[in-house]
Amino acid sequence: MYRVGKPEIDAIASVIRSGNLFRYQKTESACARFERRYAAYLDARHVLLTSSGTTALTAALVALDIGPGDEVMVPACTYMATACAVLAAGAIPVIVDVDESITMDPAALDDAVGPRTRAVIPVHMWGLPCNMNAIMRVARRRKLLVIEDACQAVGGGYHGRKLGTIGDAGAFSFNYYKNMTCGEGGAVVTRRARAAARAACMIDCCGFYWKGRQQSVHPFTSNGSRASELEGAMLNVQLDRIDAIVRGLRRHKHRVLNATAKTGLQPIPLHSPADECGAQVVYLLPTRAQADAFARQVAGTVVGKTGRHIYTEWDPIFRREGAHHPALNPYRLPQNRGCRMTYRKNMCPRSLDILHRAVMIAMHPDRKAADVDDLIAKIRAAASLAGVR
Ligand SMILES: Cc1ncc(COP(=O)(O)O)c(C=O)c1O
Known part of the structure; x- marks a missing residue:
């Protein structure tokens, strides 16, 4: 979904020419500049750059003292990294149903909370905001910490606030597939x-050698996941592009939704259409067979068939392989004995039903108006072929 070009090449070249590839090599690093600017963009207090969305999620969980003995609720529809981060923190992921918005169902969350549940990770999948008002209400009442997985929702918002800033902590990914x-x-x-x-320590436990030993938190050891100046420099350019990209995606999405409103197709409910990323138009078909046929016609994707975004695809979780060594495996730690850790492929039938009937069609900010018209025509034709009219 991203745009990239000469300004990024120039920014990276300038870091290489400067010879300063390490963020602590000079007083105003590109990484620090990005952290400051992204914090201002999000209207957030602290932003820390790291090597991936997975390490960002892990650092966020550790930052909030989540660890052995804790259950963390994750949705049935997310990339496995969300659950992996919980295990990396030593805690146990518990899977919660999604609703027709294909994001976590707040009522299912409420039902699933148990005595060991410490936190919840709502995931804004494909830039679609979760029902954060309802989730925050449940979290407050049940005394849960909220870590937003905004890895797929860079630039997106929820009723005027940026995704990732509503809970106690948020995590973003800047991998090749993100905005x-x-x-x-x-x-x-x-x-x-x-x-x-604590998150800073998780990202770079050796950071005190460079930032000074007088840190507010005593350092603990961790794996390194520090970002380089090349990444910081590129992200500073990318940040200048993000609003135009998300505006373009949203404009195309709203046009497609308006133009297909009378086809009989049912779009999934949206929790903040004016603020979301607009990355995907998603329709919910009456049956799996109709979803398959419709997806074929519009070159879309059945959400349940991406091969990696639903819990049934999380192989190591089903095998309860939560670490590289049995003695470090959270599933075997005595502290986690009281946590729920039985996973079955059919444990979330409602999610499976919804996700296999949901078809998503990717938007692209650089699509021309005529291409959007073609897509609309294709969707209309596919709606009658799939028999929803
Ligand atoms: C919802 C979600 N969470 C976490 C991640 C992990 O991000 P990364 O690949 O940068 O580690 C991804 C990556 O695609 C994701 O989609």
Whole structure:
């Protein structure tokens, strides 16, 4: 979805020419500049750049003291990295149904909370905001921490606030498939100073050698996931592009939805259509067979068939292989004995039904008006072929 070109090449070339590829090599690094600018863009207090969305999620969980003995709720529809981050923090992921918005169902969350549940990760899949008002209400009542997985929702918002800034912490990915990219990268956001210090330690436990030993949080050891100046430089350029990209995606999406409103096709409910990323138009077909036929006609994708975005595809989780060594495997830790850790492929039948009837059609910001018209014509024709008219 991203745009990339000469300004990124120039920014990276200038870092290479300067010889300063390490963020602590000079006083105003490109990484620090991006963190400051992205924090201002999000209206957030602390932003920390890291190597990926997965390390951002892990740092966010550790930042909030999630660890062994804790259950963390994750939705049935997300990339496995969301659940992997929970295990990397030593906690246990518990899978919760999605609703027709293909994001976490707040009522299912409420039902699933148990005595060990400490946190929830709502995931804004394909730039579609979760029902954050309802999720935050459940979280407050049940005393859960909220970590937003905004990895697929860079630039998106929810009723005037940026996604990732509504819960206690948020995580973004800047990998090759995201609205803003530096090849691989991620960021943690939080308004809590102590959490930010812990996240910084998680990202770079050796950072105190460079930033000074007088840190507010005693350092603990972790794996390194520090970003380089090349990534920081590229992201500074990407940040200048993001609003125009998301505006373009949203404009195309609204046009497609308006033009197909009378076809009988049922779009999924949207929780903040004016603020979302607009990356995908998603329709819910009456049956799986109709979804398959419709997806073929419009070159779309059945959400349940991407091969990697629903819980049934999370192979190591089903095998309860939560670490590289049995002694470190959260599924075997005594502290986690009271956590729920039985996974079955058919444990979320409602999610499976919805996800196999949901068809998404990708938007692209550089699509010309005539191409959007062609797409609309194709969707209309496919609606009658799939028998929804
Ligand atoms: C919803 C979600 N969470 C987490 C991640 C992990 O991000 P990364 O690949 O940057 O580690 C992704 C990546 O695609 C994702 O889509």
